Every structure is written in structure tokens, then in C-alpha cells.
Amino acid sequence: MWIGVVSLFPEMFEALTRQGVTGRAVEKGRIDLEFWNPRDYATDRHRTVDDRPYGGGPGMLMKVDTLRAAIHDARSRAEIATGQRPKVIYLSPQGRRLDQRGAGELASGPPLVVVAGRYEGIDERVVEADIDEEWSIGDYVLSGGELPAMVLIDAAARLVPGVLGHQDSALEDSFNDGLLDCPHYTRPEDVEGRRVPEVLLSGHHGAIRRWRLKQSLGRTWLRRPDLLEGRTLNDEQRELLEEFIEEYAP
Numbered sequence: 113m114w115i116g117v118v119s120l121f122p123e124m125f126e127a128l129t130r131q132g133v134t135g136r137a138v139e140k141g142r143i144d145l146e147f148w149n150p151r152d153y154a155t156d157r158h159r160t161v162d163d164r165p166y167g168g169g170p171g172m173l174m175k176v177d178t179l180r181a182a183i184h185d186a187r188s189r190a191e192i193a194t195g196q197r198p199k200v201i202y203l204s205p206q207g208r209r210l211d212q213r214g215a216g217e218l219a220s221g222p223p224l225v226v227v228a229g230r231y232e233g234i235d236e237r238v239v240e241a242d243i244d245e246e247w248s249i250g251d252y253v254l255s256g257g258e259l260p261a262m263v264l265i266d267a268a269a270r271l272v273p274g275v276l277g278h279q280d281s282a283l284e285d286s287f288n289d290g291l292l293d294c295p296h297y298t299r300p301e302d303v304e305g306r307r308v309p310e311v312l313l314s315g316h317h318g319a320i321r322r323w324r325l326k327q328s329l330g331r332t333w334l335r336r337p338d339l340l341e342g343r344t345l346n347d348e349q350r351e352l353l354e355e356f357i358e359e360y361a362p
């Protein structure tokens with residue numbers, strides 16, 4: 113998957129490009145990440161990248177010409193590198209809320225150009241002219257779009273085939289098939305008297321699968337009942353959830 117990033121602080125993205133699953137995916141070429149910095153398009157002596165808001169008010173906005181030049185170069189590069197027109201995304205609290213389904217859509221869609229804002233944001237005409245979709249990682253305000261951009265890129269990149277070593281692990285993750293994750297255990301078998309559930313030591317893969325599904329359903333019922341609304345459970349799932357509820361509140 114090809115992803116272009118427009119940001120005044122490209123070095124922040126080393127958290128993605130040099131570490132972990134995404135770092136390996138970049139190294140293996142499963143993910144191509146390229147960067148454009150609006151400051152590189154500044155022609156004045158002070159390399160200005162911000163500008164004052166019409167109508168007054170606190171703070172500055174990203175300067176239109178340097179931002180647009182960076183977006184345009186990223187878009188052109190996307191078309192050359194992939195033969196496809198990219199989807200240009202801007203991160204802001206005004207955007208569509210990112211969830212696992214949205215991450216899946218982004219992962220299976222066209223190449224992305226992700227624009228990270230700074231200051232108080234960007235001129236609305238840049239949103240209208242150059243941004244295809246606005247996305248938000250949650251209802252809170254951050255000092256820059258870089259962290260939300262990295263969250264979005266990580267969530268999408270790990271769903272790109274071949275990025276996760278063990279493909280199944282993406283499927284068993286939380287929010288895969290829309291349920292919360294089940295509890296996980298590793299050595300030792302006893303931690304201060306707390307033992308691993310026996311079923312997980314039994315080697316009975318069917319029983320283990322059912323136990324994990326029951327725990328996912330039960331946890332979702334307890335912590336995020338909203339995720340179960342409007343969802344039809346199959347016979348096995350309904351049975352397991354009823355068992356969980358029975359044991360929880362006998």
C-alpha cells in the first residue's frame with residue numbers, strides 16, 4: 113500500500129517507519145511511505161508556513177500556497193508510483209470517526225495522501241479543493257494532525273495482506289468481527305496465585321475456540337453493549353452469551 117504524508121514534522125513518523133510491524137512492513141516494501149513537507153515549498157527568507165486568519169482571532173493557519181504545493185506533489189507522485197489517483201485525507205475532529213471497519217475500507221482502497229495539520233488548521237478552500245475525506249480518531253483536540261495520522265496509518269497498514277506475520281492475528285484482534293477481544297495468557301501458569309484458565313492448557317482446540325468466543329461475547333456485553341445492538345448472533349454465539357450471562361448474574 114502506498115501512503116504519502118504531508119507534514120511539517122515528518123521525523124515524527126519514524127515511530128511508524130522504524131519500529132515494529134509497520135517498520136518491518138516498510139522495510140519489506142508492503143507499505144510505501146513518502147513524505148512532503150510544506151516548508152520545503154516556502155520561498156521567503158524565513159521559510160514561512162503559517163499565515164494569519166481573516167476575521168482575526170487567536171492563532172495561525174497553515175499557509176495556503178506551501179500546503180497546496182506539497183499536497184499536489186504528493187498526489188502527482190501517488191499517480192506515478194501506483195497508476196491510481198490517491199484519496200487525500202485530512203485529520204481533524206470534524207472528520208468521520210475512525211473505527212476498525214473504516215480502517216479496513218482505507219486498507220483496501222486507493223493509495224492515500226494523509227495531510228497532518230498544525231496551528232489552528234487549514235483554509236476551508238484547501239479542504240474543498242484538495243481534501244477528499246476528513247477523518248477523526250476521536251472527540252478531542254490535539255496540537256497537530258501527526259499523531260492522528262500515525263494512528264490511521266497503523267490501523268490501516270496492519271490490515272494490508274502480508275503486513276502481519278501471522279495473518280490470523282489481525283482477525284482475532286479486538287473489533288474483529290466487531291467484538292471486544294478475549295483475555296490472553298502466557299507463562300507462567302501461576303501469577304501470585306492467579307492461574308491460567310484450565311481450558312487453555314487442555315489442548316482441546318474446539319473448547320478453546322468456544323471459550324474465547326464466549327469471553328469476547330461476554331466482555332462485549334459487559335463493557336460495550338452498544339456493539340451488540342443491531343447485531344444478529346448465530347446459534348452458537350447466542351448460546352455462549354447466554355451461558356456467560358447466566359454465570360455472571362446467576
Ligand SMILES: NC(=O)c1ccc(NC2CCCC2)nc1
Binds near residue numbers: 204252255
Ligand atoms: N481527533 C482528531 O483526529 C484530531 C485531528 C487533528 C487535530 N489537530 C490538528 C487539526 C488542525 C491543527 C491541529 N486534533 C484532533
